[in-house]
Amino acid sequence: MADGEERTTLRPLRPATPRTDSGGGPDGPATGLPRPRRPWLSSGKPADDAAPDPPPTDPVPAEAIDNAAGTTSDATTPDRTDATAAESTPKTTVEESTPESGAPAARRRRVRFGHAVRLPGPRAAARATRAWSRRPSGRLTLPGVFLLVLVAATATAGALLVPATLGAPRPVAVDATADPLPSDLPPSGQVPPPGQFPPPTATLPPGVTPPGTAGPAGGRPSDALAGWARDTGAKVGIDPIAMQAYGYAELVLAETDRACGLSWTTLAAIGLVESRHGQANNAQLGADGRAVPEIIGLPLDGQGNRMRIADTDRGELDRDTTYDRAIGPMQFIPTTWEEIGADADNDGRKDPHNIHDAALAAGMYLCKGGRNLTIPGDWWNAILSYNDVRRYAQDVFDAANRYGQASRT
Structure with missing residues (x-):
């Protein structure tokens, strides 16, 4: 400036x-x-x-x-x-x-807690499992898990299959087949009528004792029924010795298993169908009730609609060391006799060839499992468990019905 x-x-x-x-x-x-x-x-x-x-x-x-x-x-x-x-x-x-x-920026949409939990997909889970299986802990754990699953599957299969194959009761008599039910079978609501004396509610007569106890001197426990057996046997056509065995078995079971309700007519019907009261194959009942010669059925070798059962008694009862055979007046299979055999005459032996022992054992078998033979369903199941043949059950029903009616005449 x-x-x-x-x-x-x-x-x-x-x-x-x-x-x-x-x-x-x-x-x-x-x-x-x-x-x-x-x-x-x-x-x-x-x-x-x-x-x-x-x-x-x-x-x-x-x-x-x-x-x-x-x-x-x-x-x-x-x-x-x-x-x-x-x-x-x-x-x-x-x-x-x-x-x-220069366009406006897109507004980002925010989701609440969207990042909090993120579940892995199936592929991620498979990769994680595969990676874990390569680790030492996975190599030890996975075989154990697979073993447990295998054991559980085997146990389940065994629980379902084994009872169906092994748990089924084996028939007592021979020729057990699975024939279709005949159309002429009576309705299941029927049972054969009981025979005349001894009624199911009767007590043992004087001198008659259950098996296993000391009997009266000089005779069998069933000898007390000799008079009744002679009279009733004449009406129905049965040998008095066989009638004594059937009647005594009913009285014993009436004392030892009151809920069973077994009648002698059922035992007599089985004895008729199986061996004609101990007289099949030209046999005869001795005074002691033993069938001579012994009644032995065909070998159970799977032929002729018969079951196949290999020898179980080494031939001691059926004299056959290859296959089992039905034996005695009531035609027991040896394995069943070993389970249910009885000594009704108090001679110290359980002899399937003696009609007294065989009749009592047959009655015990029919009452097994808490059956009440006065109920139609239990009666039919008991007969089919003895021999699972529908025609057989029909024949037993018809015979028991005839014996019951004839004894009341």
């Missing part, structure tokens, strides 16, 4: 926003601010290009200032100040813009 006039040239201020021109000049257009990290917090409006700064004002020459009469620096300062303020005022609102198209 030499002559009292201000000759300093005013230069515009720099804009507040960065410029994009490569030259770095002060007049380049301004761009928008960078997009924030969280676009959902912005207003979502498309960003507009920043308004270009106004062109800078050319400096006023010193000659124009000198020639201006009565003009002071105060007169020109307001105009320059206003222009400078207008140029230097930054934008107060910066809207978000995309780098390329």
Whole structure:
């Protein structure tokens, strides 16, 4: 300032926003601010290009200032100040813009607790299991798990299959087959009527004792029924010795198993069908009740609809060391006799060829398992357990029915 006039040239201020021109000049257009990290917090409006700064004002020459009469620096300062303020005022609102198209950013959808639990898919689970199986713990655990599963499957199969094959009761007599049920079988609601004396509720007559106890001197326990056996046997056509055996078996079971309700007519029917009361194969009952010669059935070799049972008694009872055979007046299989054999005449022997022992053993077998032979279902099941042939059960029913009716005449 030499002559009292201000000759300093005013230069515009720099804009507040960065410029994009490569030259770095002060007049380049301004761009928008960078997009924030969280676009959902912005207003979502498309960003507009920043308004270009106004062109800078050319400096006023010193000659124009000198020639201006009565003009002071105060007169020109307001105009320059206003222009400078207008140029230097930054934008107060910066809207978000995309780098390329300028389209508004998509609002991200937030799901509550979406990241809290993430369940692995089947492939991830398979990969994890495969990786675990390669570890020492997996190599020890997996074989143990497979072994437990195998043992459980075997036990389940055994529980289902073994009772069906081994648990079924084996028939007592021979020729057990699975013939279809004949159409002429009586309805299951019927049982053969009991015979006349001794009734199921009768007690043992004087001198008659259950097997295993001391009998009366000079005779068998069943000899007390000799009179009844002679009279009733004449009515029904049965040898008195066989009648004594059937009647005595009913009385013994009436004392030892009252719930069974066995009648002598059922035992007599079985004796008729099996051996004609001990007279099959030209045999005869002796005074002691033993069938002579011994009644021995065909070998159980699987032929002729017979069961196949290999020898179990080494030929002691059936005289056959290859296959088992049905034996005695009631045709017991040796294995069944070993289980259920009885000594009804108190001679100290369980003889399947003696009709007294065989009749009592047959009655005990029919009453086995808590059966009540006064119930039709139990009666039929008992006969079929003795010999699982439908025609056989029908023949026993018919014979028992005839004996019961004939004994009451």
